[in-house]
Amino acid sequence: MTRPESTEHDYDVVISGASLAGCAAAILLARRGVRVALLERRSDPDAYKVLCTHALTANAYPVLDELGLVPALEKAGAVRNEARWYTRWGWIEPRAAPGGPELPYAYNVRRSTLDPLIRSHAAGTPGVDLLLGHRVTGLVRQAGRTVGVRASTPEGEREIRARLVVGADGKDSAVATFAEVPTRRHENTRFGYLAHFRGLPLHGGIGQTWFLEPDMAYAFPNDDGVTVLAVLPDKKRLPAFREDLEGSFLDFVRALPEAPPVDSAERVSKIIGTVDYPLVSREPTAPGLALVGDAAMTGDPLWGVGCGWALQSAHWLAEAVAPAAAGRGDLDAALAAYARTHRRRLRGHQILAADFAKARPFNPGERLVFSAAARDASMARHMYLFVSRLIGPLRFLNPLALAKAAAVNLRHARTPARTTP
Incomplete structure (x- = not known):
């Protein structure tokens, strides 16, 4: 009993x-x-x-719908969370397939x-x-x-x-x-700080994430025109942040590829964060x-x-x-x-995630898939499903996906680089 x-x-x-x-x-x-x-x-x-x-990733949408919160979130100005991600191979920019359904989403709020x-x-x-x-x-x-x-x-x-x-x-x-x-x-060898800004335009008006290997950053537009901007550097950078938090935070953001124009935006919160988040x-x-x-x-x-x-x-x-x-x-x-x-x-x-929290560079499998996703629309959608937690690691790194990623990268390697006349 x-x-x-x-x-x-x-x-x-x-x-x-x-x-x-x-x-x-x-x-x-x-x-x-x-x-x-x-x-x-x-x-x-x-x-x-x-x-x-x-951020509410797309895996949460069915629960939000069952709870009856979707209309209230939309009314409150929650932002549907489209996204793009920077990698050393360029930007991964997921888009719906031509003639296909829109990409799943939830909300930044x-x-x-x-x-x-x-x-x-x-x-x-x-x-x-x-x-x-x-x-x-x-x-x-x-x-x-x-x-x-x-x-x-x-x-x-x-x-x-x-x-x-x-x-x-x-x-x-x-x-x-x-x-x-x-x-x-599980030890997290990155630390993190974030702040909220008003009037911070983002490319395409959508969320941005930067994979800088090992440092990270993201900017997510939220309700009421406020954007949350976060930096997640390797702990090797921690002494500089402890000495000058605001200066280090802003310098980190300014150095990002296609950096948001943080100096022209209004910061509407303190810079807050944590140096130890296992x-x-x-x-x-x-x-x-x-x-x-x-x-x-x-x-x-x-x-x-x-x-x-x-x-x-x-x-x-x-x-x-x-x-x-x-x-x-x-x-x-x-x-x-x-x-x-x-x-x-x-x-x-x-x-x-625990393995990636070691602030290591991409492993061979990640390099294969991330580089292909920056070069191929279907691989970008595949990565979007994983980052949105709509598929698990086994589907994300299944043999078919890895074979397709390899084919994309091989095709890219065989394509002559464009030259400027």
Whole structure:
């Protein structure tokens, strides 16, 4: 029997963290008949995450659609995230195939817009109780499984029992720590800083990413005419940034190929960042407990995948556990199904990202595919699907794709270089 012996539950599910993953999980579970307590340590319903790529990759679109957020995002001015990427072989510029469907997309949108929107949506969902100012201080355990949380609230300490506890509380998850879930950390040998600018034109009006081997940078247009501009250099550059953050940041941007005209734009935020951002992976489940979003897996910020994975993992959890969480099935079997999906869909991406976080140059496979993508439209679309996390590493680097990339590069090598008369 995988249900707790006690049948006295305040809720079916208690979720710690009312950001993207927590709100999405609460909405999707409640729509499936689950009673949810959604706990948020901050008391301000308009609170938002500051340090973020502010990007929802295309893999997140189906979840946004199911949540009913697409019209609200469009109304709020979220920008459909087309993209181009600089490499030493030139720019990779994905375009829809002639006569074919448009490329999949999601949105670039500031978290100051997105977080209050999805939190309000969760609070208005029947079956969800949004409890602001509730900080989880411990777990309630029974017979070797988690059966609830202890929380500090504006009214004092409180115990909330539930069949399932969900940690949606970020990479430094208190829920995972209290449950003693083992944490794997992969060193990230890049650091990152970002700032928001208004009036910063970008080539084609779309997002730009620079693969400088090993340094990285990106510029993503967001809602309200604001562009987030980020630099992710090798840590060898860290002493210079520590000595003069603003000067080093601006000099780095000015040196980019087709650099955005940062000196003529208005900076509307501080330059913020982190000098140590390891990639974190945890088992996504334990008895009576599940982890979603960054609590389960924190990706490298240079890829901008965290928001998309937060929404996807919330969706996978709701699909797997909703009946059992409502008392109509085997909860441990449901959690095992969620864990299998999470590992199958994300582990390969994380392995590649952890390797790339070593700030190394492109490996032979990457050189083959990236160079072909800069020279061939279909290879550019193939890369777009991978960067958007719509295909996994096995499809991205499958033998057929590698053979096609080799043929593109061979054809390019045989084409005489153009000469100027």
